């Protein structure tokens with residue numbers, strides 16, 4: 001869709017204001033979806049320049065899509081924001097340190113499986129050798145802002161190897177019948193810090209009679225690049241994944257990170273000027289499913305073991321708002337006998353993680369983290385969710401707040417229940 | 426005072442973070458929910474306390490700089506739009522609930538408190554705040570007070586003015602006063618009643634005491650689809666004629682149904698019905714059951730195509746969302762729209778709808794209709810495209826023609842959205858010069874220099890010798906609100 005088609009849908013009713021986290025915090029309409037759309041429109045139509053009065057609000061947006069859930073007119077605010085970011089990045093290429101950061105993370109590191117392996121090795125060495133301890137004791141981390149220090153301290157222990165390298169290319173379920181084949185998307189950061197969740201995802205799929213493929217040539221989905229306005233790089237990555245996954249011939253492409261799932265479902269948005277590529281992107285995105293979505297779609301087995309836990313569930317923005325997935329994870333969690341699910345206040349308000357927002361906008365991210373932590377029901381022992389970024393953010397908040405609560409991915413609980421049933425047998 | 430000096434003073438009161446003043450960042454404040462007219466403010470400030478509101482108003486009053494209060498900016502008549510380069514005093518950061526007293530059924534909120542948030546906060550104790558404008562998820566109680574907002578459930582429970590019992594107000598001179606009484610009726614003239622619905626022209630409410638209600642024991646919601654509008658409107662009259670006052674009774678026509686069905690709240694209305702009624706009854710369980718059965722019977726007696734009672738909370742919520750999203754969903758079928766707010770005697774519904782259809786044909790603009798059928802409050806939604814030359818003017822003209830129809834059948838030009846700038850000229854159709862002068866005289870008591878939201882609600886009358894006379898008397902005795910003892914203490918009245 002062109003820009004005008006996107007913004008002209010807005011009738012300025014204001015229903016989006018009170019669900020926008022940055023508006024809730026600041027009270028400024030510039031920092032609201034309606035205001036941002038108005039500014040973007042004015043900039044595109046040339047009544048104001050595309051300068052910091054537009055760019056700041058556009059880059060302060062969390063891209064959480066809460067506005068899209070409530071918008072009666074169906075304005076695609078996220079897409080609009082991402083496109084304008086693209087324009088800005090094109091027009092004012094970043095310079096200096098920001099350029100270095102941008103290029104290093106978004107163009108060199110994340111898109112390269114090899115470099116990610118290096119990072120994984122280094123981080124694992126850092127965590128397992130005495131280095132982390134030494135650095136902690138030396139106080140060198142004090143050079144980092146407090147907020148980043150807190151994130152560093154909750155980084156999970158890196159496992160020996162990534163799921164992408166451990167899992168075989170094609171794994172058959174134990175059962176004779178199969179409900180279809182899923183191609184597992186393992187992600188970039190996910191597979192460095194949360195490869196166990198990838199393993200759990202594979203096990204849960206297999207347990208539910210799904211055949212699991214793991215296309216070995218896959219790379220990072222490009223979501224962070226789209227959010228940062230680097231659409232060229234994102235397109236390259238999308239093209240690559242589209243080819244790799246379509247070749248696998250799987251019925252579904254299964255994702256366990258909300259941000260990646262949303263970005264992959266939206267690949268067609270990247271190819272407006274290339275109809276052929278867009279057609280392929282559509283074929284691809286039609287197959288993309290969150291793991292909780294595919295399980296409820298093909299039907300899942302209720303775990304036969306009990307898991308005595310009081311839990312609460314946090315809606316990752318890119319599950320709830322971008323993919324409309326709210327009931328599926330709850331249904332899965334409730335299917336586990338012994339689990340008591342307490343709903344938290346405003347479960348679908350952004351926790352402030354938002355891709356790399358918590359690094360680029362630490363102030364706002366921290367305010368939102370505090371609100372999220374305040375909303376966690378104090379009698380819950382576990383908080384479950386479906387996105388790795390949220391997991392780190394909420395974990396850091398829980399630790400800073402001195403709470404005792406485990407942070408898990410939805411499939412981890414399910415996996416635990418299935419494993420218990422095997423143990424009990 | 427020079428602009429730079431003013432900004433300097435504002436920053437001295439609020440700090441740089443709570444003052445917007447750069448040309449381009451003010452763009453977003455150039456209109457509210459009514460987009461056909463716009464005007465850029467001089468600055469926007471974000472007070473957090475009554476004292477801060479009083480301080481900035483004192484400054485602006487002293488320097489004779491125009492200003493206006495703004496809530497969420499969902500108003501549909503341009504009430505919060507700065508047509509005179511006002512300083513906008515945004516109340517959205519004053520959004521706290523200050524007190525709640527369940528035993529006595531009262532809550533005190535700051536003006537920026539969002540309507541639905543109040544209900545959410547007291548829901549655990551089974552309480553709610555009754556006035557429910559469709560915009561309730563975004564609009565503020567302060568904005569509701571200023572517009573005397575109504576809502577679907579106001580048919581039975583009454584509009585905002587029936588639910589606000591007291592308010593702390595910063596007058597346009599910067600003085601802080603209290604209107605109303607938490608319990609019982611304030612003695613003397615009903616100044617609170619005057620304030621409510623005054624569209625920000627008499628002062629800025631900074632603390633509002635509202636009634637809160639216990640949720641009804643039972644609710645039943647009925648959706649009835651009619652082949653003909655006439656049958657639907659006769660059903661409405663019949664229900665009320667039989668002595669039933671439903672909590673809500675709403676109607677939508679085919680074009681409105683098409684728009685909402687394209688939104689996230691898809692009900693799936695048939696494409697060949699002319700009208701749908703959404704009726705809700707609430708109260709004690711036994712009564713509610715009996716009433717809903719009767720209503721279903723009346724619908725059947727009036728050739729309803731299909732009528733059903735919501736079978737779950739989810740279904741009920743879907744029907745309501747579908748109705749409440751209707752204005753916003755216009756974006757699905759038209760780049761721009763303007764909504765009118767005429768009121769008519771209920772019995773004239775069929776006739777007026779026919780006249781609206783004629784206006785639609787002659788103007789060449791599509792018009793969808795959504796309305797609070799129970800109290801005859803129409804919301805014709807006129808679709809237009811501002812980028813087509815002269816279409817905005819055409820839409821305004823069509824709106825004005827519709828209001829004339831409403832007045833001609835014995836109704837009025839606004840039920841709940843206020844006059845603002847949008848309908849200000851239509852006021853002349855409703856009131857004589859002398860009547861307008863009287864209103865101005867009243868405004869002058871509170872807002873002597875017409876600095877606070879100037880050019881809204883009351884048009885300048887053509888000739889007004891009377892007015893000059895009255896206002897000079899008032900000016901001489903202006904000290905009406907002056908506190909003789911201390912300058913900042915608040916008064917009760």
Ligand SMILES: Cc1cc2nc3c(=O)[nH]c(=O)nc-3n(C[C@H](O)[C@H](O)[C@H](O)COP(=O)(O)OP(=O)(O)OC[C@H]3O[C@@H](n4cnc5c(N)ncnc54)[C@H](O)[C@@H]3O)c2cc1C
Pocket residue numbers: 012013014457458493494495496497498499500501503504505516536557558559560563564565566567568569570571572573574575576577624625626628629630631752753841842878
């Ligand atoms: C989609 C949609 C549906 C709507 N449905 C309804 C409906 O069903 N019923 C209904 O009545 N209205 C409805 N409205 C109109 C609007 O929401 C109401 O008028 C609401 O009361 C405005 O509140 P606000 O906070 O947005 O005020 P604003 O739009 O910011 O301001 C409205 C007026 O109030 C004044 N004001 C604001 N705060 C204060 C204060 N603290 N003290 C004094 N004056 C103040 C402003 O100067 C302005 O004149 C709807 C609007 C939209 C966009």
